[in-house]
Amino acid sequence: MSSAPPPLVAVLALLFITPVIGWRPWPNQKINSSDLQFGGSKKFEGSSEFVHMKYHMGPVLTANITVHTVWYGTWQSRQKRIIREFINSISAPDSKHPSVSGWWKTVQLYTDQTGSNISRAVRLGEEKNDRFYSHGKSLTRLSIQSVIKSAVTASTRPLPINAKSGLYLLLTSDDVYVQDFCQNVCGFHYFTFPSIVGYTLPYAWVGNSAKLCPGTCAYPFAVPDYIPGLKPLKSPNGDIGVDGMISVMGHELAELATNPLVNAWYAGGDPVFPVEIADLCEGIYGTGGGGSYTGQMMNGADGATYNMNGIRRRFLVQWVWNHVLSYCTGPNALDQ
Ligand SMILES: *[C@@H]1O[C@H](CO)[C@@H](O)[C@H](O)[C@H]1NC(C)=O
Numbered sequence: 533m534s535s536a537p538p539p540l541v542a543v544l545a546l547l548f549i550t551p552v553i554g555w556r557p558w559p560n561q562k563i564n565s566s567d568l569q570f571g572g573s574k575k576f577e578g579s580s581e582f583v584h585m586k587y588h589m590g591p592v593l594t595a596n597i598t599v600h601t602v603w604y605g606t607w608q609s610r611q612k613r614i615i616r617e618f619i620n621s622i623s624a625p626d627s628k629h630p631s632v633s634g635w636w637k638t639v640q641l642y643t644d645q646t647g648s649n650i651s652r653a654v655r656l657g658e659e660k661n662d663r664f665y666s667h668g669k670s671l672t673r674l675s676i677q678s679v680i681k682s683a684v685t686a687s688t689r690p691l692p693i694n695a696k697s698g699l700y701l702l703l704t705s706d707d708v709y710v711q712d713f714c715q716n717v718c719g720f721h722y723f724t725f726p727s728i729v730g731y732t733l734p735y736a737w738v739g740n741s742a743k744l745c746p747g748t749c750a751y752p753f754a755v756p757d758y759i760p761g762l763k764p765l766k767s768p769n770g771d772i773g774v775d776g777m778i779s780v781m782g783h784e785l786a787e788l789a790t791n792p793l794v795n796a797w798y799a800g801g802d803p804v805f806p807v808e809i810a811d812l813c814e815g816i817y818g819t820g821g822g823g824s825y826t827g828q829m830m831n832g833a834d835g836a837t838y839n840m841n842g843i844r845r846r847f848l849v850q851w852v853w854n855h856v857l858s859y860c861t862g863p864n865a866l867d868q
Pocket residue numbers: 563564565566567
């Protein structure tokens with residue numbers, strides 16, 4: 533696991549319980565306020581000789597990846613556009629450097645038993661709207677699988693079943709609570725159970741935290757109330773909740789590609805608590821990041837903070853673990 537903002541928060545993070553497959557904005561390690569002093573001067577970025585990212589022989593996504601989306605609840609078309617453009621940006625080679633496709637290059641470094649790399653191609657698949665909250669406004673990990681089941685078995689335009697190269701992304705609107713949301717997770721990934729859904733499908737959930745806990749899940753575009761004097765940064769697409777979701781989506785997509793059935797790439801001896809390629813770089817967005825420092829990011833002329841370019845837009849996305857170099861890397865690294 534790793535890092536993020538202010539030391540005060542880091543101490544509180546100690547109280548949080550580590551989820552099985554989850555994403556938290558706050559670190560539970562390297563809790564040390566002097567981390568802030570490292571700034572850009574030291575190679576930090578989660579580097580550690582103690583991290584043994586290991587391949588456990590399971591499949592990874594080496595075929596062209598298709599992301600099928602379920603929009604759960606109330607979504608504005610403007611919000612959907614930001615998210616679609618992020619997904620489309622992953623394989624858009626012509627975006628200005630540093631780019632989202634440059635970020636995905638670290639994910640492509642991972643291979644399966646045959647030496648095949650993770651696919652470069654990630655495209656948007658089919659979409660399903662669940663406008664009327666088919667399973668209510670409070671979901672559990674199990675009812676999330678029922679939502680996916682409804683989407684793949686719908687009588688009109690069901691999402692296609694694509695177990696080898698499909699990823700299923702459930703996105704919940706800002707008025708939906710999901711089990712553990714805000715306390716210790718902003719998103720998670722797993723696979724569906726045949727007993728519930730009828731198939732084993734890798735999926736991720738990411739929630740819009742704008743109403744429930746932006747200071748937790750949309751950091752640094754919102755900050756927690758209990759930290760006086762800390763100012764939020766301006767988000768690149770003018771939507772704090774959605775801009776915050778982008779980094780969590782990046783986290784989950786990177787892990788789904790490298791560990792779709794939770795038996796491929798992870799560190800740590802216990803498969804119940806795998807530490808995956810994005811877990812190691814939580815809160816790291818640029819050179820020098822680690823501990824409580826986000827690392828060097830970029831500022832647009834409009835004052836927005838970001839670290840990579842996509843199609844028509846800019847995004848702030850956390851870095852991911854590079855097992856060749858044994859530290860977190862991203863396209864905006866200053867030393868590349
Ligand atoms: C914090 O980091 C400093 C500098 O690396 C170190 O000297 C100190 O012992 C650390 N404190 C804790 C509590 O780990």
